[in-house]
Amino acid sequence: MMKQRNTRHKAFDPDPDAPQRCCDMPDCTEQAGYRAPRSRDTLNQYFWFCLPHVREYNSRWDYYKGMSPGQIEAHLRADVSWERPSWAFGQSAARPKHTRFNEEDVLDPLNILNRSRQARAEQYRRNATPRAPAELREHLAILGLNWPLTLTDAKARYRDLARKYHPDRNNGDRQAEERLKDINISYTIVKAHLDV
Incomplete structure (x- = not known):
């Protein structure tokens, strides 16, 4: 039976990507296999040390060295929000204009946002169109008129009807006579409302 080799390197093994060089600690001739950041401002630039010297360097490393308590607090707060600005819930107006959501900036191949925009516009039109007073709706229906209307429109429609x-x-037709009575009553009520 063949034994399987473990290719994962262990925690204290030298970095497999370490350059072939000596330790950066002065007067050390050991092989460098462990990296350590040069400073908090240059975390992607490294010193290369041997194991004893990287342990010594790490024991003395202080990321916040040289910072005041206020600077440390500000840095910790920035880290909490991944160094991105944040605002209290519901205060989007405080955001700079370039960070606010704009529907126009979103690609919308299925026209989903435009449909919702059209629905909002239609809702606005429905709400903006004035509705006839409840006591006039039946009479306006008898006269075949839409609200809003002027007295001139009502008179012209009444004359036609x-x-x-x-x-x-109508040769004395009783149905036409009853219909005309309803038209007269409706016109009188609508006219009284418009004369006010």
Whole structure:
């Protein structure tokens, strides 16, 4: 039976990507296999040490060395939000304009945002269109008028309906006469409302 080799390197093994060089500690001739950051401002630039010297360097390493307590607090707060600005919930107006969400900046191949924009516009139009007073709705329906309207429109419509349903023009038809009575009542009520 063949024994499987473990290719993972152990915690204290030298870095497999370490350059072939000597330790950066002065007067040390050991092979460098362990890296350590040069400073908090240059975390991607490294010293290369042997194991005893990297342990010594790490024991003395202080990321916040040289910072005041206020600077340390500010740095910790920035780290909490991944160094991105944040605002209290519901205060989006305090954000700079370039960080606010804008529907126009979003690619929308399925036209989803535009549909919602159209729905909002339609809702606004429905809410913006004035509705007739409840006591006039039935009378406006009898006269075939839409709200809002002027007294001139109501008079013109009444004249047309009166000619159409007048008993003299309909050979004394009782239904036309009843219809004209309803038209007269409705016109009187609408006219009284518009004269106010």
